[in-house]
Amino acid sequence: MPLFTTNTEVLKKFGKYSIVTGFLLIFVGITGAVVPEMMSLETALFIAFFMLVGGFFWAVHTYQYARHSVIDWLKPLVLIVVGAMVLMSPEQGIAALGLFLSFYLLMDAFSSFSIAQMHYPSKGWGWMFVNGIMSVLLATLFLIGWPQTSLWLVGLFVAISLFFDGLALVIIGWTAKEN
Helix, strand or coil: CCCCCCCHHHHHHHHHHHHHHHHHHHHHHHHHHHCHHHHHHHHHHHHHHHHHHHHHHHHHHHHHHHCCCCHHHHHHHHHHHHHHHHHHCHHHHHHHHHHHHHHHHHHHHHHHHHHHHHHCCCCCHHHHHHHHHHHHHHHHHHHHCCCCCHHHHHHHHHHHHHHHHHHHHHHHHHHHHHC
């Protein structure tokens, strides 16, 4: 049974481009894991840039439809101010990202434990429980040494994510080329 149900031409293109993109992401992921502080900085600056751009677009939109409404100016103002603050002090932005990731991981753990309990004693429920434990451990890593640990953990998490994104694309690409 084929992995994809698309035409052969699209399948070949996907396979070729996903392999190249996958290897590039693997390279970026490995590089980021070697210098996680740099990856953390790049991540914070990337987010700050998009907050500024998004804030600018929201400001233009607000000016066009509700320039006299103070409430409507809050969103673009917050985006622009926070983006500028992260650009001026990326270390604090990285620390904030670390707290955000901790919160996310704790919520993920709660969700994983709930799903595991819901599916107990069905086959495979333990994997979701283990996922919850891992999320708690990762959140604890961030919180114990916060804000200092954020300087390298944020970058390491992003690097690992990019590595596995790339690995998945390479595997899918090779599979697509074979079919």
